[in-house]
Amino acid sequence: MVGDMEKTLAELASIVEGCHTGDGRVRIQKAAPFETAESEAITLARSPKYQRCIAETKAGAVIVPADFDYPGLNLLKVDNPYAAFARIIAVLHPPARPAAGIHPSVLAGEGFRHGDDTAIGPRVVIGRGVVIGARCRIYPGVVIGDDVVLGDDVCLHANVTIMNGCRIGHRVTIQAGSVIGSDGFGYAPDGERYVKIPHTGIVQIDDDVEIGANNTIDRGTFGRTHIQRGVKTDNLVHIAHNVVIGPDSILVAQVGISGSATLGRHVVLAGQVGVTGHLHIGDYVMAGGKTGISKSVPDGQMISGAPEMPHKLWLRVQRIIPRLPDIRKKVKSLERRVQRLEGDPGDGATKH
DSSP states (O other): OOOSOOEEHHHHHHHTTOEEESOTTOEEOEEOOTTTOOTTEEEEOOSHHHHTTGGGOOOSEEEEETTOOOTTSOEEEESOHHHHHHHHHHHHSOOOOOOSEEOTTOEEOTTOEEOTTOEEOTTOEEOTTOEEOTTOEEOTTOEEOTTOEEOTTOEEOTTOEEOTTOEEOTTOEEOTTOEEEEOOOOEEEETTEEEEOOOOOEEEEOTTOEEOTTOEEEOOSSSEEEEOTTOEEOSSOEEOTTOEEOTTOEEOTTOEEOTTOEEOTTOEEOTTOEEOTTOEEOTTOEEOTTOEEOSOBOTTOEEETTTTEEHHHHHHHHHHGGGHHHHHHHHHHHHHHHHHHTTOGGGTOOOO
16 A cells, blocks of 8 residues: 655655665655565665565665665665664554544533644543643544543544543553553452442553553552553553553553552563562563563563563573473482382381
8 A cells, every 4th residue: 555655765864864875866655564565665674684685675765774785776774774664654654634623423521621633533422621632633432531631642542431530641642442540459358248449549641652452551549550651552451550650661462560560661561461569670671471470570680480580590491391291200210219229118128
């Protein structure tokens, strides 16, 4: 599919702060995979695998590392080719943007205010005292509770729910079906029954955050659940009450974080990681898929396993597991030999 924009190679190089070799006037209409790119497309060759066969590409231009060269091809050379490719895709294939305005079917409460160029789609429900910034995009079926504040350039996809009192920063995207500000899971035992603990706090999401589809982020019991600047979450992530997620952290699909846990900056939790409540995960911690984190983790650690352990130790453990049946046989054999040498009565021998 041809993109909605067209740029010269020189213009793209300027946008991503790179340099080009070859014909800077070649016009690029879209981004495409290396194997299928045609003359109107730009593609990516960041790894040696693709660089070795770069002469085979039919692309109009190729994004490569700054130290790579291949005479005769149109190259866009940058320090971070992958990030540059992502930015170029966004330029050549901008998302469709609904026309500004409020659909007649929108239900809005008293005191609702919105900024310029905001688009609000069909069957959106907006509570009392809501403030929505400029250039926001609110898609069909969204529900926004009382006293919610949205910053500028926020995008709420279909059927998102933002519950009472929550605060959303600038340039935040929330994918379809996510619920922000639901009650946390808190009950006080009372004999054989449980008494619900009211949750009176909010969720605060800072600037430049992206929330995946079908996330659930619970409001604080008191105070706030805080998603800090630049956090990105995948689909099906659950963040419990009063959790703090530090700046630029990444939460992959099906991560679950229990109440009052705190994550530092630039934490990466791979798919299906579980975090026990009231822990602190330090800055730049990385946790492999399905890690069960049961105690606090210092800065800079790479962990895996359940319960968590250093990643290198976990790799050693995984190599041992397939050998356990043979190891068990050897241990049983050694036990029998020791018993015979010691004259164990179980073997019919008499001890002296």
